[in-house]
Amino acid sequence: MEYDLRAVYVPQSGLFLDDEGREFFVTAVEFWEHATVVSLCWKRRPMAGQGSPPLVATDEHDRVLGVKRIWNVGARSIQHFEPISTSARALTVLIARKTGTQELFSCRTPPEKKDVTK
Incomplete structure (x- = not known):
């Protein structure tokens, strides 16, 4: 099954800290038609079982996007949201x-795709 990539956003923000003081940075936000994907990387090699920082994604109306899956591979964490x-x-x-929650960054979403068949 193929999906369309609507847009990619690369945050300009620097390093963030989790509650344990471990540093990470967000490498990209991908807007797919089937998912919103946030990719991040730990600054230091993660410990066994470290997992990923508990991220929350919302739209401008504070509607929370549900978590679909989280992949942790080495120093990378890829979090798939609705x-x-x-x-x-x-x-x-x-x-x-x-x-409580703390904002890391915000970005604009891709514009709606125009129907070119009309």
Whole structure:
């Protein structure tokens, strides 16, 4: 099955910290028709069983995108969320902390695809 990639966003932000003080950076946000994908990389080699930071993705109306799957391979973590609505104009990525959520960054979403058959 093939899916269309709608857009890719590369955050300009620097390093982020999880609740354990481990540093990571987000390498890309991919807007696919079937999923919104956030890819990140740990600055230091992760410990066995470290997992990934608990990210939350929302649209501009604070609608939370459900987590579909998380892949952790070496220093990389790839988190698949539900696709963001084509009518949404912004995506916010947050980290769930012991004290609540904290915004990491926001970005604009790709414009709706025009139907070229009409």
